[in-house]
Amino acid sequence: MAKIVVALGGNALGKSPEEQLNLVKHTAKSLIGLVAAGHKVVISHGNGPQVGAINLGMNFAAEHGQTAAFPFPECGAMSQGYIGYHLQQSLHNELHRQGIQKDVAAVVTQVEVDESDPAFDHPTKPVGSFYSKADADKIVAEKGYTFVEDAGRGYRQVVPSPLPKSIIEIKSINDLIENDNLVIAGGGGGVPVVETADGLKGVPAVIDKDRSSALLAANISADQLIILTAVDDVYVNYGKPEQQALRELSSADAQRYIDEGQFAPGSMLPKIEACLGFVASGNGRTALITSLDHLDDALAGKVGTLIKA
Ligand SMILES: Nc1ncnc2c1ncn2[C@@H]1O[C@H](COP(=O)(O)OP(=O)(O)O)[C@@H](O)[C@H]1O
Numbered sequence: 643m644a645k646i647v648v649a650l651g652g653n654a655l656g657k658s659p660e661e662q663l664n665l666v667k668h669t670a671k672s673l674i675g676l677v678a679a680g681h682k683v684v685i686s687h688g689n690g691p692q693v694g695a696i697n698l699g700m701n702f703a704a705e706h707g708q709t710a711a712f713p714f715p716e717c718g719a720m721s722q723g724y725i726g727y728h729l730q731q732s733l734h735n736e737l738h739r740q741g742i743q744k745d746v747a748a749v750v751t752q753v754e755v756d757e758s759d760p761a762f763d764h765p766t767k768p769v770g771s772f773y774s775k776a777d778a779d780k781i782v783a784e785k786g787y788t789f790v791e792d793a794g795r796g797y798r799q800v801v802p803s804p805l806p807k808s809i810i811e812i813k814s815i816n817d818l819i820e821n822d823n824l825v826i827a828g829g830g831g832g833v834p835v836v837e838t839a840d841g842l843k844g845v846p847a848v849i850d851k852d853r854s855s856a857l858l859a860a861n862i863s864a865d866q867l868i869i870l871t872a873v874d875d876v877y878v879n880y881g882k883p884e885q886q887a888l889r890e891l892s893s894a895d896a897q898r899y900i901d902e903g904q905f906a907p908g909s910m911l912p913k914i915e916a917c918l919g920f921v922a923s924g925n926g927r928t929a930l931i932t933s934l935d936h937l938d939d940a941l942a943g944k945v946g947t948l949i950k951a
């Protein structure tokens with residue numbers, strides 16, 4: 643029996659509630675397959691597209707006098723509730739279908755970051771939809787947001803992405819896991835908070851969920867970190883005719899590829915860095931990167947990139 647943290651990518655969760663629910667329902671089958679095989683599974687997820695959409699909607703309503711302004715950390719918390727709800731429901735239904743008695747709990751999670759993290763001055767985390775260059779330029783002129791090109795998929799708004807320092811609700815998360823619950827935690831990388839004289843306070847940023855998931859996995863002494871995204875494998879020369887899937891990746895080779903710039907910042911690079919941090923944090927720990935719909939094949943060793951120390 644292994645303890646496994648499975649992180650679901652925000653971009654891999656589709657573009658609408660309907661699409662997301664269908665994708666989550668499908669993935670729930672593989673996740674409950676892991677539970678049925680006797681593994682302890684903890685689930686985390688991204689929120690880039692979702693928190694961007696929520697923020698856009700809330701800003702629009704506020705600009706039109708329909709609601710009060712909703713700050714960015716509150717939008718992050720809403721994204722945890724929205725995605726956590728789909729996961730909770732799909733996992734509950736799949737457990738029921740497979741005749742497994744287990745409760746599912748999604749924990750709204752705060753993650754502490756450093757107020758003086760240099761990331762606050764250099765936004766890098768893509769959120770929201772993908773835009774053409776012309777549309778992105780128009781929004782930049784109107785709103786002053788920062789946009790970047792995201793891994794050949796179009797232009798996206800970027801927000802600061804400070805490093806996660808500690809998970810505030812880690813004790814509750816651990817208690818729930820030890821009491822045999824199926825736990826969803828660290829959604830969207832966690833709502834970023836800083837410690838102030840008055841206690842914790844939310845800050846406008848999006849923590850990379852791969853980095854938070856690696857921290858969560860290390861904190862709960864997990865054996866494996868599985869990152870589910872939109873690609874079956876990690877590639878060298880990604881997107882070029884000569885691209886090649888990496889089926890097994892040592893830390894040394896991964897570092898060499900990082901130095902060559904093989905992994906795009908803001909997408910594949912943080913995943914690789916999070917995996918390297920996790921496999922280095924304890925003996926025998928491994929990480930696996932594959933797509934949301936190929937988890938079973940990846941566990942059978944047919945696809946996916948397995949990362950070892
Ligand atoms: N070397 C690479 N190998 C595979 N995918 C890559 C690589 N470099 C960049 N990517 C891109 O990274 C994406 C995964 O990152 P992202 O979309 O941010 O993930 P998430 O699913 O967590 O939201 C892939 O779908 C792909 O478009």
Ligand SMILES: NC(=O)OP(=O)(O)O
Binds near residue numbers: 650651653687691852
């Ligand atoms: N918070 C976060 O890392 O989200 P994505 O998985 O959507 O990038």
